[in-house]
Amino acid sequence: MGKGEQxxxxxxxxxxxxxxxxxxxxxxxxxxxxEAGSFFCRSKAAITRAARSIAKLV
Known part of the structure; x- marks a missing residue:
């Protein structure tokens, strides 16, 4: 085990x-x-109004 693992x-x-x-x-x-860049996260401000509406339906 590495440092900090338990x-x-x-x-x-x-x-x-x-x-x-x-x-x-x-x-x-x-x-x-x-690898760096394997994950992509967007702030809520960057999400379009349409995408927010679709997410609320799910």
Whole structure:
């Protein structure tokens, strides 16, 4: 494990597994490194009025 990483307590891990219906192995897999620019986020001000209206309908 790298600096600043830690393992969850077993009972917490089992609780997450039950509540989220996700195998505990998913929580323990290595983090994926993403390249800069892999994610694109827009501020609410940049979203068009039409896009906001569509989002409200969903």
């Amino acid at each position: 393992l969850p307590e077993q009972d917490a891990l089992e609780s997450l597994e039950r509540q989220l219906a996700i195998p505990s192995a998913w929580f323990l897999k290595p983090k994926t490194e993403y």
